[in-house]
Amino acid sequence: MEELRIEDNGRLGPIDSSRIPRFAGAATFARLPRLDQVESADVAIVGVPFDSGVSYRPGARFGANHVREASRLLRPYNPALDLSPFAEAQVADAGDVPVNPFNINAAIETIQQNALDLTEDGARLLTIGGDHTIALPLLRAAAERTGGPVALLHFDAHLDTWDTYFGAEYTHGTPFRRAVEEGILDTDALSHVGTRGPLYGKRDLEDDRRFGFGIVTSSDVYYQGVRETVAKLRDRIGDRPLYVSVDIDVLDPAHAPGTGTPEAGGITSRELLEILRGLRGLNLVGADVVEVSPAYDHAELTGVAASHVAYDLVSLMSELPKAANRTERGAAQRTTAGAQ
């Protein structure tokens, strides 16, 4: 069947929802073309169906396709930024990374390799998870591409700088401690936003501070508001290469019930979107939206919130030039299959 896509500014855009009902056909993110349907992408969106690193409720392996389904209603013009992201840049859906559900180390390696492959030509990568374990290989790939440590802006109810769970080093509660240990994060420019909820002990916060993180808690966002939050974050990030990781549980469970480790007292989707829009112009080299677990979702609330978060992140990326990669890995070094 003919796809009847919008073409704008030479870019192959979404299927035209005025001619093919938006609820028809297979879902790609925002009904965009698949990566194999375009010559090359400036912004690629990839799914990582992996949830073998969770400590509580499972199901985030189904998150990427849930977000794709919920993204059918997105439209091509973003009024909040006065921008048409799919005309500004060629954006495409790269499908899912074929991750091993039984071997976390193998999955991490596959994710890293696929992220490197997808960014080889300077494309900026937005990943839809998956549990938060996947941020580690994505950060490794981002740091390899930029040729040094990256700034991190981490939206989450949780710190995710814990050490181990049941002796396991690579879990969804530990990616950012591992990343600091590996030297791939710029420890002058690390921020958590939306943190809240009970911890194991005060030591969690002491460790986190020692690693270099600054914290804007969920309550801080409430008391100081979006503008001051954005100003503080921008100040800390400066012009460094920036990776943004969004755990959807940063939102209050009322806004995003479909997640694995929910905590009361979260920020609203409006606050999150406004903070993201406040990052306009920063050197966003990569981003993810993780921890969407559809079995716990209701009325697609979480899927819709995550799809809008992804849309605004793609909008920010669409305005940036292709990334100037500092390092490149030859094809011979690749050991894994390309994204499916």
Ligand SMILES: N=C(N)NCCCC(=O)O
């Ligand atoms: N990354 C997420 N969503 N959660 C981490 C929670 C770790 C814990 O169960 O203590």
Ligand SMILES: [Zn+2]
């Ligand atoms: Zn979390």
Ligand SMILES: [Zn+2]
């Ligand atoms: Zn997390």
